[in-house]
Amino acid sequence: MEVNTLKEVKSVLISQPAPENGKSPFWDLATECGVKVDFRQFIYVDGVVAKDFRKSRIYIDQYSSVIFTSKNAIEHYFRLCEEMRVKVSEDTKYFCISEAIALYLQKYIQYRKRKVFFGDGKITKLVETLVKHKDKTEGKFLLPCSDVRDQGIIDLLTNANIDFSEAIMFRTLASDLSDLSDVKYDILVFFSPTGIGSLFKNFPDFVQEETRIAVFGNTTAEAAREKDLRIDIQAPSPIYPSMASAVKAYIEEANKMK
Numbered sequence: 001m002e003v004n005t006l007k008e009v010k011s012v013l014i015s016q017p018a019p020e021n022g023k024s025p026f027w028d029l030a031t032e033c034g035v036k037v038d039f040r041q042f043i044y045v046d047g048v049v050a051k052d053f054r055k056s057r058i059y060i061d062q063y064s065s066v067i068f069t070s071k072n073a074i075e076h077y078f079r080l081c082e083e084m085r086v087k088v089s090e091d092t093k094y095f096c097i098s099e100a101i102a103l104y105l106q107k108y109i110q111y112r113k114r115k116v117f118f119g120d121g122k123i124t125k126l127v128e129t130l131v132k133h134k135d136k137t138e139g140k141f142l143l144p145c146s147d148v149r150d151q152g153i154i155d156l157l158t159n160a161n162i163d164f165s166e167a168i169m170f171r172t173l174a175s176d177l178s179d180l181s182d183v184k185y186d187i188l189v190f191f192s193p194t195g196i197g198s199l200f201k202n203f204p205d206f207v208q209e210e211t212r213i214a215v216f217g218n219t220t221a222e223a224a225r226e227k228d229l230r231i232d233i234q235a236p237s238p239i240y241p242s243m244a245s246a247v248k249a250y251i252e253e254a255n256k257m258k
Helices: 025-033 050-054 071-083 099-107 123-136 151-159 193-202 218-226 243-255
Strands: 011-014 036-039 043-047 065-068 093-096 115-118 141-146 164-174 187-190 212-216 231-235
Touching: 011 025, 025 036, 025 243, 043 071, 043 193, 050 071, 050 164, 065 071, 065 099, 065 123, 071 099, 071 141, 071 164, 093 099, 093 123, 099 115, 115 123, 123 151, 164 193, 187 193, 187 231, 187 243, 193 218, 212 218, 212 243, 218 231, 231 243
Parallel strands: 011 036, 011 187, 065 093, 065 141, 093 115, 141 164, 187 212, 212 231
Antiparallel strands: 043 164
16 A cells, blocks of 8 residues: 555545445445544435436336445335336346345345345455346346446356346436535545536535545546546455555554654
């Protein structure tokens, strides 16, 4: 890890809402490193209303297989089904990116009586599962998604010859961060390109200077570089698989130099 700025780290802002269960590796980091850690949601999700969704001319009941890559996708898929009075067939197959996402289906279906398949959290594994089942599946797969989605997912599905339709069921929007205009943090932690976008929508004249930028994932890193931000911390990596471990290692290295 390259430490671009060796100034002591005293505060960290995580661009996500605080976990509801009160548990987070970042809370542990705050205690172990003796720094202030705050959470703030930089983006929020707004569902597409049934009236607008109908304009896409995607008919949910014509798809017998659905791909889910997030809990938001699950929530808004079933919300729109309810709003449009679409009865989801008990024979519908669900393909989820991870077991955690698959288990979230329990809020909406009788999980054990349905056909649910899941990967290990990586889109490549999910695509492998889809390839195994595509010849056994009638019609296209439906991919509920946001208006802002990872192009890498679309490319992988396309390259694997998966016949699918994107269904934009929710939008990802920038939160109002105006109350942070006079608040400074030593490290800003981002998990998505939309988080970077929210920063500049709220503060178009943002100048990084000694603020350290931490990014998770290649697409987030690309978005940061497009805004001419210096990336000080990046995860995942072979050494630091999680964002929390990467941030902790950086703080320990920076603060020992004070």
